[in-house]
Amino acid sequence: MxxxxxxxxxxxxxxxxxxxxxxxxxxxxxxxxxxxxxxxxxxxxxxxxxxxxxxxxxxxxxxxxxxxxxxxxxxxxxxxxxxxxxxxxxxxxxxxxxxxxxxxxxxxxxxxxxxxxxxxxxxxxxxxxxxxxxxxxxxxxxxxxxxxxxxxxxxxxxxxxxxxxxxxxxxxxxxxxxxxxxxxxxxxxxxxxxxxxxxxxxxxxxxxxxxxxxxxxxxxxxxLTDEADTPRLAPLGQRIAIARDDAFAFLYPHLLDGWRQAGAELSFFSPLADEAPDAAADAVFLPGGYPELHGATLAAATNFKTGLVAAQSRDALIYGECGGFMALGEVLIDKAGVPHAMAGLLPVVTRIDRPKRILGYRRLAHASPLPWPERLAGHEFHYSSARQSRLPPLFHAKDAYAETLPPMGAVIGRVMGSYAHVIDVGSA
Structure with missing residues (x-):
């Protein structure tokens, strides 16, 4: 043992x-x-x-x-x-x-x-x-x-x-x-x-x-003493393409392991290397990371951005967390104030030239195409901020005190994202 x-x-x-x-x-x-x-x-x-x-x-x-x-x-x-x-x-x-x-x-x-x-x-x-x-x-x-x-x-x-x-x-x-x-x-x-x-x-x-x-x-x-596990977050799809490189490095192993155990096929691609998500994927996941350090490279990644548009066209679920949410937007303004064109799937502009630290646990509720329970547990940690058009939010959020926060993120059809990193199923 x-x-x-x-x-x-x-x-x-x-x-x-x-x-x-x-x-x-x-x-x-x-x-x-x-x-x-x-x-x-x-x-x-x-x-x-x-x-x-x-x-x-x-x-x-x-x-x-x-x-x-x-x-x-x-x-x-x-x-x-x-x-x-x-x-x-x-x-x-x-x-x-x-x-x-x-x-x-x-x-x-x-x-x-x-x-x-x-x-x-x-x-x-x-x-x-x-x-x-x-x-x-x-x-x-x-x-x-x-x-x-x-x-x-x-x-x-x-x-x-x-x-x-x-x-x-x-x-x-x-x-x-x-x-x-x-x-x-x-x-x-x-x-x-x-x-x-x-x-x-x-x-x-x-x-x-x-x-x-x-x-x-x-x-x-x-x-260590084991106990029977409780239901985990379901896979985003049957074939999930996941961005993974220095700009999108924030992945929780327990989520990926749970998706594999549920029978999902996972593939990985590098936006920084201008790789597109698997053309057969029915879900694309852009996790958090440091896209603000690679704005010019991501702006020039035409295969990556074209691949996201193609995934949207075939009605794949596209989900971005924090840095992934920034990459799904229209423009990312870096620390020097330089704008970089992102994928443009969400009408969102993010910027980090006016840094303000936001962090804390989040109690999340949603009614989106995400195949997850209505209530989720997550956290938020970023210095950038977002300006977006009036869109349905992805999450309604409360902090660890259960105090209500402004709605988070945006949803257009099956494309969605927010600054929240989802950790697990939430409590009632």
Whole structure:
């Protein structure tokens, strides 16, 4: 039976992504079969985790997914260990206070290894860790990894202080300015965009291997328990053409796996390479990503745009999420204020030259041609904005507080899109 372990942190920026990457690579180098997972609605961290583990990472979202779904997805791994990276601080969740890494650890009955940024503190680490360990009875902090430790003397002060908590220190990783990943407006850049990523990963693996007791980490893992899965989102069609490249990289593996299990045939194409969707596809999916970084290339992608028009003509369902929604519009205005002609299937103009961050979980309701239940769970995260003609919206939306938001997206016939990323079936 596979085992699981959660890597949490006291706050964002503590280094849990780098520590998790190092753990995945170091354990793999030692012959351990380890699978990665990420808590919450994240596309970028899973791309890094997958590279480190050399197998796809899954998302486990305790706000948007049911307990049955979470347990089934976690237990479906064929690895010996499922290593789950948390999100933000251990008890940080959605606006309504739910959906935290702690919630997931409690639901899956898995222990937490807490990553603590030790920079600019010494003995105060003890009350910090004790506070996290005693905050909720159902969440067990089983060990601590200290990060960004300044010296051997600093390490000794930290470890001596932690002894009073009774929680073992599993390792102390020295401060290293080279163990940092570049970022941009939606978070980290993707691993394929980092020329020296393999070198970075090797360094992270070495740091973790040298300064963390991997045997003790493995000993903490607990068995995963499976539960019968609940119905998943139906395939968009029988033959689904899916855009996938650096401009359209935000795909949830659990959705694709569910579509395959339902018997759908999936094909992939690259708009950046001016590839058209499969001419036999009865559905086209344009996921989110970074089209705003590739405006000129997409504007010149005549095969891609002609292929979308052909799909519309044969009445295929065409669905775009966030970046995909932008690509379905008429014009995309990039950061420099330069307009680029998009597919023109929806009368929408999007722009990112006046950035404003919009993010949060969304409760969605629709009556569109999407073959999904009326109520859905999703999230929104973008800096661009959209101006559109009066069209039927794709979704009516509420935030995590259940407060009503403006309608989202647009629908024309069987072409539709919005800024929402759909995660799973919603609740009533």
């Amino acid at each position: 596979a085992k699981g372990l959660v890597i949490g942190a006291s706050r964002s920026g503590s280094g849990k992504t780098v520590v998790t990457l190092g753990l995945l690579a170091a354990l793999r180098q030692r012959g351990i079969s380890v699978a990665p997972a990420k808590t919450g609605p994240d596309y970028i961290d899973p791309a890094f985790l997958g590279r480190a583990a050399q197998r796809p990472a899954i998302n486990l979202d305790p706000w948007a997914m049911s307990g049955h779904r979470l347990k089934h997805l976690a237990a479906s791994t064929d690895a010996d260990l499922l290593l789950i990276e948390g999100v933000m601080g251990l008890f940080d969740g959605a606006a309504d206070g739910t959906g935290s890494t702690g919630d997931l650890a409690e639901l899956l009955e898995l222990p937490v290894v807490l990553v603590v940024d030790a920079e600019r503190q010494s003995q105060s680490v003890a009350p910090l860790v004790a506070g996290f360990a005693n905050w909720r009875i159902g969440v067990r902090v089983a060990g601590v990894i200290l990060n960004r430790v300044a010296s051997t003397r600093h390490e000794r002060m930290l470890v001596d202080a932690l002894a009073a908590t009774g929680i073992p220190c599993l390792g102390a990783i020295p401060r290293n300015a080279e163990l940092a990943l570049p970022e941009r407006h939606l978070g980290l850049v993707l691993p394929d965009e980092i020329a020296a990523f393999e070198g970075f990963l090797a360094q992270a693996a070495q740091s973790v291997g040298d300064y963390v007791d991997l045997g003790r980490v493995l000993d903490l893992a607990q068995p």
